[in-house]
Structures are given as structure tokens and as C-alpha cells.
Amino acid sequence: MLPGVLGVMMATEAIKYIIGIGEPLIGRLILYDALSMTYREMKINRDENCPLCGENPTITKLIEDYDAAAEDPESLAPAAD
Amino acid sequence: MKSYRQIVEEAKTDIPEVTVAEVKAEQDKESDFVLLDVRDEDEYRAGYIPNAVHVTRGMLEFSVENHIPDRDQKVVVYCAAGLRSLLAAKSLREMGYTDTVSVAGGYRDWAAAGYPTVQDKPMTHEQLDRYSRHFMLTEVGEQGQAKLLDAKVLLVGAGGLGSPAGVYLGAAGVGHMGIIDSDVVELSNLQRQILHRTESVGTPKVQSATTTIKSLNPDIDITPYNLRLTADNVEEIFSEYDLIVDGCDNFATRFLVNDAAVLMNKPIVHGSIFQFEGQVSLFKPHEGPCYRCMYPTPPPPGMVPS
Numbered sequence: 001m002l003p004g005v006l007g008v009m010m011a012t013e014a015i016k017y018i019i020g021i022g023e024p025l026i027g028r029l030i031l032y033d034a035l036s037m038t039y040r041e042m043k044i045n046r047d048e049n050c051p052l053c054g055e056n057p058t059i060t061k062l063i064e065d066y067d068a069a070a071e072d073p074e075s076l077a078p079a080a081d
Numbered sequence: 082m083k084s085y086r087q088i089v090e091e092a093k094t095d096i097p098e099v100t101v102a103e104v105k106a107e108q109d110k111e112s113d114f115v116l117l118d119v120r121d122e123d124e125y126r127a128g129y130i131p132n133a134v135h136v137t138r139g140m141l142e143f144s145v146e147n148h149i150p151d152r153d154q155k156v157v158v159y160c161a162a163g164l165r166s167l168l169a170a171k172s173l174r175e176m177g178y179t180d181t182v183s184v185a186g187g188y189r190d191w192a193a194a195g196y197p198t199v200q201d202k203p204m205t206h207e208q209l210d211r212y213s214r215h216f217m218l219t220e221v222g223e224q225g226q227a228k229l230l231d232a233k234v235l236l237v238g239a240g241g242l243g244s245p246a247g248v249y250l251g252a253a254g255v256g257h258m259g260i261i262d263s264d265v266v267e268l269s270n271l272q273r274q275i276l277h278r279t280e281s282v283g284t285p286k287v288q289s290a291t292t293t294i295k296s297l298n299p300d301i302d303i304t305p306y307n308l309r310l311t312a313d314n315v316e317e318i319f320s321e322y323d324l325i326v327d328g329c330d331n332f333a334t335r336f337l338v339n340d341a342a343v344l345m346n347k348p349i350v351h352g353s354i355f356q357f358e359g360q361v362s363l364f365k366p367h368e369g370p371c372y373r374c375m376y377p378t379p380p381p382p383g384m385v386p387s
Binding site: 063069 | 225228243246275315328332333339341343351357358361363365371374
């Protein structure tokens with residue numbers, strides 16, 4: 001049942017975004033807990049040091065093999081300056 | 082008792098009028114104002130001024146706040162010839178909108194001047210019926226439905242999250258949907274992955290997803306991608322879509338989706354679940370955080386729930 005709740009929230013966000021209505025979840029993370037039937041909202045900020053979308057990104061093109069990289073998290077990390 | 086003429090004359094003393102040439106000039110300068118079309122649905126359907134917000138005169142007081150929440154926003158109101166818009170602009174003043182003007186000559190003069198107009202793709206009788214409940218929501222309306230029908234959304238994963246998302250996006254009339262998944266349906270999927278049916282076990286998920294959504298809404302087109310998203314194919318696939326709905330179930334794909342979306346400036350609706358908890362957000366590149374702002378790298382393999 002849990003994925004149903006989350007998937008419908010995702011569809012709702014998609015539809016709001018397409019039509020351009022309401023408050024989109026940009027910068028906000030909704031955390032849903034089915035057992036306690038509660039949800040929390042967390043503010044999430046852009047990281048200016050983000051290796052991808054930060055001010056000086058170190059990731060400027062795709063990594064070749066994401067499967068291999070997921071096995072070896074360090075290889076997904078930005079290269080040292 | 083006031084005659085219609087008196088009411089209009091009174092409105093004219095309260096509400097400044099502008100010509101279509103002035104509106105055009107302001108639009109060309111990209112001035113900050115909202116152009117509000119208050120004509121009836123059928124008039125609007127026949128064509129409107131680009132970027133206009135549509136609220137019929139009849140629904141104006143009920144729903145204008147949903148479209149124009151800022152009462153100090155400049156509002157330029159037009160109708161067919163400039164009378165209803167005068168009255169509408171006056172009602173807006175009474176509601177506390179401080180800067181409302183009416184377009185003299187309205188849409189008639191605009192079109193006669195040869196200025197650009199737009200017309201939403203006319204909806205069929207079946208579409209008008211199918212989406213009629215959306216039209217009752219003033220925030221959606223025919224304009225919103227037209228946007229949905231024009232939208233191109235890519236669903237990454239046709240599993241637990243992709244199923245309900247795909248069903249509702251399809252039902253709502255998102256006109257173009259891509260679905261990417263390399264798995265086949267297994268019996269153990271069916272307890273939650275509502276896109277698939279018992280008779281689909283053993284067949285590709287994208288195929289059964291397409292069949293289910295199409296039977297729910299034959300009005301939309303679906304492109305199935307029976308493959309795994311990789312660095313080699315992601316750019317070609319993403320380039321076809323305006324919005325990515327990421328319901329994938331592994332970190333490799335999640336990072337790939339995030340990286341490609343940021344590099345290509347595509348928004349992602351993000352969702353993930355683990356046991357009884359889940360999270361949702363919307364990552365809009367450069368306007369808000371991306372997945373890597375939260376998690377620069379995946380957790381070590383031993384930590385990954387599967």
C-alpha cells in the first residue's frame with residue numbers, strides 16, 4: 001500500500017508542475033511513515049558545493065558506468081580538486 | 082435603479098481603459114502584468130491573446146484569487162469588445178485589486194489589428210466529457226487540461242511507485258508518456274504494482290503497463306522502452322520529455338537520472354520507499370536542490386536495502 005500513497009503524491013506533483021498551480025515540492029522533502037500514519041516536511045537546501053549543480057561543479061558529464069559506480073561509491077564522488 | 086448604460090458609464094469613470102496597441106507594446110516589453118480573459122468558454126476556445134489567464138466573468142469572484150493571488154499585481158482585463166471587461170475590472174477593484182485596467186475594443190480589436198492569437202487544440206466531445214471533472218476545478222480548467230494533453234512525461238520504472246503514478250497520470254490525460262523498465266512481471270510484484278495483471282506474469286512490464294494505461298485512457302500515446310536506462314541511452318531518451326518521474330528502485334539508476342536531468346535541465350519528481358517509509362520531492366535543476374545535494378554518493382553496497 002505504501003508505494004500507492006507515494007506514487008500518487010508523485011503524480012500529483014507532476015500534474016501541479018505541468019499545469020503550473022499550487023506550491024511545488026521544490027526545496028521540500030516529504031517523509032511519510034505508514035505505520036504511524038504521519039508525514040513530516042523537511043526543508044532541503046541547494047548545496048553550493050554540490051559536485052553536480054553547485055557553483056563549481058566537478059561532474060560536468062555523465063559517468064560511464066553507473067552500475068559499477070554504485071558498487072564503488074567513491075567512484076561516484078567528485079574528483080578531488 | 083440603474084440601467085446597463087449607467088453601470089458601464091460608472092465603470093468607465095473608475096477603471097482606466099487601454100488600447101490593444103498599448104497592451105501589445107507592454108507585452109513586447111515583457112512588462113509585469115497579468116492579462117485576464119473573462120469571456121465565456123466557447124469564446125475563449127475560439128482563440129485568445131497569448132499568455133492570457135482565463136476566468137469567465139461568471140466565475141470571476143469565486144476563483145480569481147487562485148489565479149492572481151497578489152492583489153497589487155497589475156491586471157489587464159479583456160473580453161470580446163471591452164464592456165464585460167470594464168465590469169470585471171470594477172469587481173476586481175471591489176475585491177481589493179489595486180491596479181486593474183480594461184482593454185477597450187477587447188479581443189475583437191486585438192484580432193483586427195493582426196496581433197498574434199492562440200487557440201488550444203480543440204478537444205473532442207469525448208475529451209470534453211472525459212475530463213469534465215477537471216474543468217470544474219478552476220485551477221485546472223480547459224487550459225490546464227490542454228497543458229496536460231501536451232505534456233511529455235517519462236516514467237522511470239513501472240514498479241511500485243511507477244504503477245500508481247502511471248495510472249493517475251494516464252487517467253488525468255497526460256498526453257505523451259514514456260515508460261522505461263527492463264523487467265518482466267513476476268507474481269511477487271502483483272501485491273503492489275497495480276499496473277500489472279496476473280495474466281501478464283512473464284511479459285515485459287512496459288508492455289503490460291502500456292496495455293493497462295491505454296485501456297484506462299486510449300486518448301494518450303505511450304512509448305514503451307523495454308530496456309535499462311544507461312549513460313549511453315539516457316540523453317536520447319530524456320530529450321523527448323519535459324518532466325521525469327523517477328520511481329526507480331536502485332541507486333545506480335537514481336544517480337544516473339539525477340545527473341542526466343541536471344545536465345539537461347529537466348525537472349524530476351523524486352520518490353523512494355523503504356519498508357514502511359517513503360519520501361517525495363521535486364528537483365528543479367538550479368532552482369532547488371538536486372539528489373546529490375542531499376546524497377553526494379550512494380551508500381556503501383552493504384547498506385543498500387533491496
